[in-house]
Amino acid sequence: MEFLMMGWLGTPVWFWLTFLGIVAALTAFDLGVLHKEDREMGIAESLKLSAFYISIALLFGGWIWLEKGADLGMKYFTGFFIEKALSIDNVFVISLIFTFFAIPRIYQYRALLWGILAVIVLRGVMIAAGAALVQQFYWLLYVFAAFLIATGVRMLWATDHEPDISKNPVVRWISNHMRVTKDLHGERFFVKEVDAKTGKMVRAATPLFLALVVINLADLVFAVDSVPAIFAITTDTFIVYTSNIMAILGLRALYFALAAMVHRFHYLKYALALVLVFIGSKIFVSDFVMDGAKFPPLASLAVTFALILGGILWSLWKTRENAPAR
Numbered sequence: 001m002e003f004l005m006m007g008w009l010g011t012p013v014w015f016w017l018t019f020l021g022i023v024a025a026l027t028a029f030d031l032g033v034l035h036k037e038d039r040e041m042g043i044a045e046s047l048k049l050s051a052f053y054i055s056i057a058l059l060f061g062g063w064i065w066l067e068k069g070a071d072l073g074m075k076y077f078t079g080f081f082i083e084k085a086l087s088i089d090n091v092f093v094i095s096l097i098f099t100f101f102a103i104p105r106i107y108q109y110r111a112l113l114w115g116i117l118a119v120i121v122l123r124g125v126m127i128a129a130g131a132a133l134v135q136q137f138y139w140l141l142y143v144f145a146a147f148l149i150a151t152g153v154r155m156l157w158a159t160d161h162e163p164d165i166s167k168n169p170v171v172r173w174i175s176n177h178m179r180v181t182k183d184l185h186g187e188r189f190f191v192k193e194v195d196a197k198t199g200k201m202v203r204a205a206t207p208l209f210l211a212l213v214v215i216n217l218a219d220l221v222f223a224v225d226s227v228p229a230i231f232a233i234t235t236d237t238f239i240v241y242t243s244n245i246m247a248i249l250g251l252r253a254l255y256f257a258l259a260a261m262v263h264r265f266h267y268l269k270y271a272l273a274l275v276l277v278f279i280g281s282k283i284f285v286s287d288f289v290m291d292g293a294k295f296p297p298l299a300s301l302a303v304t305f306a307l308i309l310g311g312i313l314w315s316l317w318k319t320r321e322n323a324p325a326r
Contacts, residue, residue: 053250079243148280271311
């Protein structure tokens, strides 16, 4: 019992174990029950499963609100909404990756699962390192804030372009240093095949493995924006990590619905740009205009939610002519 009450990164161990237990249970249920066999997921099922994940995330936020107070509860929800909205851009890139490697929809879900499991670990490392640095060097928050403002301004003026995955240096390195099969082999990441020169059996990676690697690299790029954004809201490691992971957990479920209509969220990027500028600016406002007083968490949550919701609704309205016929 004493161990459970011990603090780890500013939060009792039992909080962390509860969260990790929820993540493990959701993953086991998803993979072992809902998707025991590889199959394509329809848009309706994708939306239903995504609603289930969002409900779990909101209930978890309510639990944080009750256990840790309204202040951290609102910060959790703010971080969750920001990460969820940023993940829509991530969906666009993942869709391009699967298209480039010609990965059928039937194998995409399981590849996303392994990708998200890797994200849980990688985000944990990044957030733990960021928390330790901010605790020792508070001025890094100003660096994060300036970076968010600059990123938001760049997003407002940047033109749309599709990344050329064939020029990705990691894809080139793997292709030059590993044997890669030309064809898929089901859901397998590695297979054994006969070497034409030696006649011996050798291990080779499949295009599905390359897609998995590039997806994880893409997430690291997106984390450069999302992790500082949540640190700008709170430096509580538990809130930063759980809001991040809860938003990402439902991404693979939401992917199949969003991938079919991602073109209808064109204007969301401008709302996200404004969110990043707002989150970065409020650190300077709080410390230099409000004399160190905290920016009201409720106001931060309200502005963030309003901008994201406005961006979604405006995008759907402006692209209504491109909506699929019923």
